[in-house]
Amino acid sequence: MKKVTKSIVLVLILAGFVACEGEKKEGEKTYTEADVTEHSTRLNDWFQEQFKLDLKDSPEMQTYIGDKTDYDKWNDISPAGEAKDLQKAKDRLKWLNENVDVAGLDKSAALSYKLYMQRMSNHINDYRYRLYNYPLNQMHGMQAEIPAFLINMHQIKDKGDAEAYIARLNGLKDLFAQLEANLKEREKAGILPPKFVFDHIISDSENIVKGKPFDASTVNSTLWEDFTSKIATLELEEADRKTLEKQAKDALINAVKPAYSSLVVLLKEQKQLATNDDGAWKFPNGLEFYNNALARTTTTKMTAFEIHKLGLDEVARIHNEMKVIKDQVGFKGSLQEFFVFMKNDNQFYFPATAEGRKEYMDKATEIINTMKSRLDELFITKPKADIRVKAVEAFREKSAGKAFYQQPALDGSRPGTYYANMYAMKAMPSYQMEALAYHEGIPGHHMQIAIAQELENVPMFRKLGGYTAYVEGWGLYSEFIPKEMGFYSDPYSDFGRLAMELWRACRLVVDTGIHTKKWTRQKGIDYYVTNTPNALSDAVKMVERHIVMPSQATAYKVGMNKIIELRKNAKEKLGAKFDIREFHEVVLSNGAVPLNVLSDLVDEWIASKN
Numbered sequence: 284m285k286k287v288t289k290s291i292v293l294v295l296i297l298a299g300f301v302a303c304e305g306e307k308k309e310g311e312k313t314y315t316e317a318d319v320t321e322h323s324t325r326l327n328d329w330f331q332e333q334f335k336l337d338l339k340d341s342p343e344m345q346t347y348i349g350d351k352t353d354y355d356k357w358n359d360i361s362p363a364g365e366a367k368d369l370q371k372a373k374d375r376l377k378w379l380n381e382n383v384d385v386a387g388l389d390k391s392a393a394l395s396y397k398l399y400m401q402r403m404s405n406h407i408n409d410y411r412y413r414l415y416n417y418p419l420n421q422m423h424g425m426q427a428e429i430p431a432f433l434i435n436m437h438q439i440k441d442k443g444d445a446e447a448y449i450a451r452l453n454g455l456k457d458l459f460a461q462l463e464a465n466l467k468e469r470e471k472a473g474i475l476p477p478k479f480v481f482d483h484i485i486s487d488s489e490n491i492v493k494g495k496p497f498d499a500s501t502v503n504s505t506l507w508e509d510f511t512s513k514i515a516t517l518e519l520e521e522a523d524r525k526t527l528e529k530q531a532k533d534a535l536i537n538a539v540k541p542a543y544s545s546l547v548v549l550l551k552e553q554k555q556l557a558t559n560d561d562g563a564w565k566f567p568n569g570l571e572f573y574n575n576a577l578a579r580t581t582t583t584k585m586t587a588f589e590i591h592k593l594g595l596d597e598v599a600r601i602h603n604e605m606k607v608i609k610d611q612v613g614f615k616g617s618l619q620e621f622f623v624f625m626k627n628d629n630q631f632y633f634p635a636t637a638e639g640r641k642e643y644m645d646k647a648t649e650i651i652n653t654m655k656s657r658l659d660e661l662f663i664t665k666p667k668a669d670i671r672v673k674a675v676e677a678f679r680e681k682s683a684g685k686a687f688y689q690q691p692a693l694d695g696s697r698p699g700t701y702y703a704n705m706y707a708m709k710a711m712p713s714y715q716m717e718a719l720a721y722h723e724g725i726p727g728h729h730m731q732i733a734i735a736q737e738l739e740n741v742p743m744f745r746k747l748g749g750y751t752a753y754v755e756g757w758g759l760y761s762e763f764i765p766k767e768m769g770f771y772s773d774p775y776s777d778f779g780r781l782a783m784e785l786w787r788a789c790r791l792v793v794d795t796g797i798h799t800k801k802w803t804r805q806k807g808i809d810y811y812v813t814n815t816p817n818a819l820s821d822a823v824k825m826v827e828r829h830i831v832m833p834s835q836a837t838a839y840k841v842g843m844n845k846i847i848e849l850r851k852n853a854k855e856k857l858g859a860k861f862d863i864r865e866f867h868e869v870v871l872s873n874g875a876v877p878l879n880v881l882s883d884l885v886d887e888w889i890a891s892k893n
Contacts, residue, residue, distance in 0.1 A: 314387040323392035326383055330395060330742035333375060340367070346436050348747075349694035354437070355450035357458045360465060365413055372406040375399070394873065394880070395742050401877070402744070405579065414469050415563070415572050417476045418462060419550070420831035421483035421682040425462055426546070429455065430491055430505055431679060435689065438696065439513040445527050448510060452534035459542035463549050470553060477561050479804065480831060481554035483682045488547050490678055492540045496532045505678040507535060561807075562798040563833045573798045576834035581752045581841045582877035587795045590837055594791025597840060598814055601785040608778045622816040625714070625782075631775070635708040640674065643711060647703055648672045650720040657768060661726055663868045666691075666733030669698040670724055680706035684824065686719050688728035693736055693746075699729045710818045714779035717771060718762040722783070727761035728754070735874040749875040751835060756842015756878070757870070759787055763843070782816050786825070787843070789814055790836040794829045804830065845878045846870065849885045860892050 314322065338344055342353035358364070379400055385393055419426050433452075439445050469475065494504035503511070510531045514524060558565075563573040577587060585593075602618060609621045616624070625631060633639040651672060658665055668691035675683050689700040701724040703711065711719075721727055731754065736746050762783055771777040793810055796802035802810075804826055811822035829836055849870075854861045869888045870881065 312384065312386065319387055319389050322384070322387035323389045326388060326392050326396060327740075327742055329378070329382075330399065330744060333371075334743040336371070340364075343432065343436075346432075347692070349692045349696050351444070351447070354444065354447035355454070357451065357454050360418075360458070360461045362465075362468070365410075369407065369410050372403045376403045376407065379403075391741060391873075394876075395745060397880070398748075398876065399742075399744065402748075409575065409579070412572050412575065414472050414474055415566060417474075417480065417831050418465055418469075419484045420476060420480055421487075422684065422828055422831055424484055424487070426484050426488045426491070426543075427679045427682065429458070431676070433506060434509045434676065435700075439510075439517065441517065442519065442523060442527070445510075445514050445517070446530075448513075449527070449530045449534050452506070452531065453538045455542045456538045459546055463546060466549060466553065470556065472567070474566055475553055475557045476831060477559055477804070478554060478557045479559075479827065481550055481557060483827075485547055485550050485554075487679065487682055488543050488550070492543045496535055497540055504535070505676075506539065507531070559804070561804050561830045562801055564798060564801060570799065573833055577837060579751075580834040580838045582750050582879065583752070583841060585841065587799045590791050590841070591795040591800075593844075594788050594793075594795070594840070597788035598785065598792065601781055601788060602814075605778060605781050605785070608774050608781070611774050619813070625712070625775075625778070625816040626818060631712045631714055633708050633711070633713065639708060640705040643705065643708070643713075643716075644672060644674060644703065646713075647701070647716060647720050650717055651701065651724045654721065654725050654765065654770075658725065658730075660768065661764065661864060661867055662730065662871075663864050664734055664872065666699075666730065666737055668695065668729075668733040668737070670701060670729045670733075671698050672701050672703065672720075672724070675702050675704040675706070680704055684828070685710055685821065686723050688723045688732070690728075690732045690736065699724075699733055701729070707818070707820050710820045712779065712818075714773075714775040715783060716779070717765065717776050718780045718783040721765050721770075722758045722762050725761075726764055727758040730761070731757045731871055731875075734871050738872070738874055741874060745874040750877050751838035752842035752845070752878050753875045753881060754842075755839040756844075756846055759784065759839045759843035760846045763847070778816075784840075784843075785815055786811075786817060786821075787836075787839040790825070790829070791840055793826060794834065794836050797826070797829050798833050842878065845881070849882060853885060853889055856889050857892055 338348075338350065339352075341358050342356035343358050345352050346354060359367075379396065383396055385396060388396060418424065433448065437444075437448055437451065439448060491505060494500045494502045495507055497504055511528065514527055517524075519527075563569045563576070566572055574587065577585065577590065581590070605621075606618055609618060614621050614624065633643045651670060670691075674680075683702075683704055683706075685704045687702050689702065691697055691699040701720065703719070705711070723729075732749075735749075738746055762780055765771060766777070766780060771780050789811055793802065793807045796810070797804075797807055807826035807829060808819075808822045811817060811825060812819060815822075825836070850866055853866055865888070866885075869884055873884060876884070
């Protein structure tokens with residue numbers, strides 16, 4: 284999943300579920316079919332109006348969905364902008380309470396109402412934690428996401444698009460001024476990342492302003508390369524091309540470089556103030572914040588203690604399944620020795636060369652294409668949007684995760700993208716290729732997110748929204764489904780599947796360990812190295828992710844377990860009537876929902892079959 288500045292997508296994806304205290308009770312009024320249609324249509328029209336208001340306030344979201352209204356602007360990330368969003372949530376909750384009777388809504392509209400009420404309530408309740416994040420971090424910080432946004436989202440189809448790109452380059456100065464103010468506000472509130480984070484974000488920032496036209500280098504800088512390559516495809520008069528290039532160069536030198544240079548100065552100052560404390564416990568009311576974050580992320584009432592214990596139990600179970608494979612392939616040592624063998628034996632790694640990286644990408648594409656040919660066995664609805672496999676861009680590959688998914692444009696102008704990180708080939712073993720591609724691509728995030736975006740007759744907030752436990756639970760469940768289809772025929776690849784699941788089980792242990800038990804960064808790294816076959820670089824990146832994104836990584840295993848539990852229950856109750864394609868249709872056909880709502884939807888489907 285993917286994340287820029289204070290975009291609506293990030294807010295929606297990270298939002299969770301709590302019971303909505305303001306939900307209306309059913310009244311005594313009897314509604315005719317025509318009344319229900321009228322009432323539901325009115326509500327859906329209102330949802331669309333609210334989406335348009337949010338869209339108007341978010342130029343980045345506009346670009347994200349292919350709308351070029353404010354193609355030359357950035358989002359407002361100031362405290363005033365956040366206060367405006369808070370007031371919108373309060374006004375919306377008030378309108379819903381005063382104008383909607385759930386008894387008069389059809390099934391889809393009633394679900395939309397419930398989800399929207401919950402979302403607005405969460406937004407209001409969570410405002411007290413608005414400073415409890417790191418706008419700059421190695422995972423999705425603005426220092427890297429802003430250039431990535433321009434490269435991946437800002438398409439240039441004509442001269443006007445190019446001029447808008449230049450305007451955005453010039454706008455970085457004001458945007459980063461807001462960013463610096465936000466960083467200083469967090470500093471005053473006692474919320475600073477640990478010292479190691481600063482090394483990543485300072486490096487990212489400095490990399491953006493290296494190369495032509497910033498210095499005498501013969502190598503183009505990232506943004507200059509992007510802009511010039513994009514306008515090279517346009518049919519322009521030579522004079523117009525030169526004018527655009529001059530304007531872009533001026534913007535890079537006079538706006539982008541000063542913005543990043545000023546930011547780096549502040550970051551170096553804040554690094555001196557930062558400590559090596561890693562967990563959310565260090566914040567004012569940090570444990571309360573973390574418990575709230577767990578509720579939002581998992582959409583359950585599970586406590587940190589329960590999540591930690593679940594992780595320990597799942598690690599033990601998966602270790603036992605791995606021992607079976609270890610014996611199957613004839614390895615005589617212990618499981619930990621087998622981990623060392625898997626980490627170090629060259630047969631499991633592509634060469635760290637251009638040829639090796641190409642071989643990896645070609646194989647990943649082949650895995651995706653093979654699964655494409657089998658989708659009819661699993662799904663009734665399939666997305667219209669295509670998917671591509673792409674290497675993470677060089678400017679951010681050092682700090683980015685090993686793999687992630689970027690959803691397609693709503694207007695069909697951009698396919699979904701499975702990103703694989705080719706920076707450290709020792710972190711991309713061949714035995715994990717299948718599971719990684721299934722999770723990030725198909726049948727994982729691409730199926731779930733693209734289908735949601737293409738749903739008809741549902742409000743836009745449901746097409747673009749998400750709940751991390753649902754979204755990532757589906758991704759992890761999608762690593763398991765191919766096993767039942769005969770994939771993972773190589774025992775080492777099946778071991779890779781288990782290794783990926785084990786990784787997510789360890790996350791439950793380490794995330795709660797860091798944020799409630801005061802585990803250090805090193806203790807978290809040691810836990811991964813001891814209990815998994817993954818590379819040390821994987822462990823370092825994962826622990827650093829836990830630290831800057833409290834609770835997020837707990838969603839995967841909690842969500843997967845719930846989906847498997849619901850499927851098992853449906854099989855037991857339906858027997859021969861159970862159809863895996865219908866089950867997946869229920870799971871995916873409503874867009875992302877909290878896990879308790881997903882449970883209700885599956886129960887309704889089971890009842891309809893009996």
